[in-house]
Amino acid sequence: MASPQAYDAIHDYLVAAWGAATPLAFENDGFAPPSDPEHWIYVEIVGDLLEQESIGAENRAANLWREAGTIYANVMTPRGAGTRQARVYAQQLVDxxxxxxVGTVTFLDCSIGASEPGDADGSYFRMTATIDWRRDL
Structure with missing residues (x-):
């Protein structure tokens, strides 16, 4: 999982920037999906690695270290409602x-669908936007 520093920077930026277009839900935050299906976004913030990027400092911790990961913004759409609105929300998230x-976090490659088909489960269809990020320490 992402470090607390990366998670906080991404979470706080997204909450402030997204506004009220749809509800946002984050991992294990107690969000309950609406009883009447409507669009909402389930956000996962994943850290993939912490890698040493430079050498030569007197002590190893003083070198440049890089944390990297991905934001998975799962656009949850009422089943049978089509994908156009999901694509609109996914594009807004990517943009x-x-x-x-944001702070020490830089955002890189983005994708809508991440080369995977959407997935229907229960009352919802999921389309995922991915945003790669890195943070230098």
């Missing part, structure tokens, strides 16, 4: 992060 730097 919030594309080319941005």
């Amino acid at each position: 919030l992060f594309r080319g941005q730097e």
Whole structure:
């Protein structure tokens, strides 16, 4: 999982920038999906690695270290409602992060669908936007 520093920067930026277009839910936050299916976003913030990027400092911890990961923004759409609105929300999410730097977090490649088909489960269809990020320490 992402470090607390990366998670907090991403979470706080997204909550402030997204507004009230749809509800946002984060991992294990107690969110209950609406009883009447409507669009909402389930956000997962994953850290993949912490890697040493430079050498030569007197002590190893003083070198440049890089944390990297991905935001999975799962656009949850009422089943049978089509995918157009999900694509609109996914594009808006990607646009919030594309080319941005928030604190020490830099956002990189983005994808809508991440080369995977959407998935229908229960009352919802899921379309995932992914945003890659890195943080230098």
